[in-house]
Amino acid sequence: MGDDFEERNVRIIVTNGVITNIEEISRTPDIWIFPGFFNAHTHLGDTIAMDIDANGPIGQLVAPPDGLKHRLLRAATPAMCVEAMNASIRTMADTGTYGFADFREGGVEGARYLQEANAECSLDSAVFGRDGGEKISDGLGVSSTRHYGEGLTKIIEESRADGRIIAFHAGEKDAMDVDSALAFDPDMLIHCTHATSKQIRTIADAGIPVVICPRSNWKLGVTSSGKNPPVHEMIDAGIELWLGTDNVMFVQPDMSAEMSFCHYVYGIDAQTIMKMAVGGAHILDMNYGIHEQNTARFNRYNTARLNAKFSKNILNTIINRLNPLGLEGSLLN
Structure with missing residues (x-):
């Protein structure tokens, strides 16, 4: 999340292509969200x-x-x-x-x-x-x-x-x-x-x-x-x-x-x-960070499809093991 990429459990609300709200949630979701x-x-x-x-x-x-x-x-x-x-x-x-x-x-x-x-x-x-x-x-x-x-x-x-x-x-x-x-x-x-x-x-x-x-x-x-x-x-x-x-x-x-x-x-x-x-x-002059009021340019990664759900460090896994098969909602879908 944000510019420091800290791990947080959230729900992101997008309206007309803009991030309008980021809500904290208690459960750990299967979907990872990170910047495009x-x-x-x-x-x-x-x-x-x-x-x-x-x-x-x-x-x-x-x-x-x-x-x-x-x-x-x-x-x-x-x-x-x-x-x-x-x-x-x-x-x-x-x-x-x-x-x-x-x-x-x-x-x-x-x-x-x-x-x-x-x-x-x-x-x-x-x-x-x-x-x-x-x-x-x-x-x-x-x-x-x-x-x-x-x-x-x-x-x-x-x-x-x-x-x-x-x-x-x-x-x-x-x-x-x-x-x-x-x-x-x-x-x-x-x-x-x-x-x-x-x-x-x-x-x-x-x-x-x-x-x-x-x-x-x-x-x-x-x-x-x-x-x-x-x-x-x-x-x-x-x-x-x-x-x-x-x-x-x-x-x-x-x-x-x-x-x-x-x-x-x-x-x-x-x-x-x-x-x-x-x-x-x-x-x-754009910022791809995940912030409220930013344009929604982020990736959704379904960990349930792959072995990513066993990760103990989400950012390390994204950097080293990202597989397009887990990406959802790409620009072409």
């Missing part, structure tokens, strides 16, 4: 190349303009792009996710494809366009500063003047592009897998949230250690961390799998992980 997830970094267009056999350095796979994913995206038809992204959005909805932030390739057309793909599910979404797509999106999604010339300054100035959110990939394969990203005073950073202690302090002092995507980092070979990304150092510095699943090409957009990975590999406590899994909603 917000996937704070996706590349949903990559669905067209899901689990393709591909090896090589990260630049050859995902870096613009001619990485493998970009070549495949250019070859895909508009209908295929929309259908693929819709399938991944449905997957997110069916696994407890109520919102996402996507870095969308393909310019204006690419941003429109994503809007069309989300029309059925209508998940809360923040679209970060590029190559002109930012002009009809919520923000500008910048890949590493390595991929841009002098024109980046103008693009950022124009996006900021239009009131758009500025987000950067930085520190994914090394720390060399973090300082150059920070020079643009971004609103958020993605990855920071190899951020140095000095850079972490700068990020914390500037109040910039960081989205980490650990499974993607491991899959793409930019880390093989629980020390990268330096999550504990970032948490201790006071950085607000959010969770994202990154490229659907390699990683399923399933926040429960991302949470479990963080718990086992990085040893982050369950309460902090849950905060990371819902905090990305702040991108849209």
Whole structure:
């Protein structure tokens, strides 16, 4: 419940999609209620190349303009792009996710494809366009500063003047592009897998949230250690961390799998992980916490269907053992 996720026996009353009352009850219900997830970094267009056999350095796979994913995206038809992204959005909805932030390739057309793909599910979404797509999106999604010339300054100035959110990939394969990203005073950073202690302090002092995507980092070979990304150092510095699943090409957009990975590999406590899994909603100035007068964006988990009813720590079980078979009343039901 609330922002601290304490266990309470309650009945929640929802009227016209808004939580109007939270009543204490004496019995322990079979249904667990917890906030919906917000996937704070996706590349949903990559669905067209899901689990393709591909090896090589990260630049050859995902870096613009001619990485493998970009070549495949250019070859895909508009209908295929929309259908693929819709399938991944449905997957997110069916696994407890109520919102996402996507870095969308393909310019204006690419941003429109994503809007069309989300029309059925209508998940809360923040679209970060590029190559002109930012002009009809919520923000500008910048890949590493390595991929841009002098024109980046103008693009950022124009996006900021239009009131758009500025987000950067930085520190994914090394720390060399973090300082150059920070020079643009971004609103958020993605990855920071190899951020140095000095850079972490700068990020914390500037109040910039960081989205980490650990499974993607491991899959793409930019880390093989629980020390990268330096999550504990970032948490201790006071950085607000959010969770994202990154490229659907390699990683399923399933926040429960991302949470479990963080718990086992990085040893982050369950309460902090849950905060990371819902905090990305702040991108849209939203709060997914379960409070009276909040919009009802919560999951219902039927423990009677599974072994969850034997749990001695509900939050640990949600983080480590969440099974979509137990979810009730998803966005698509």
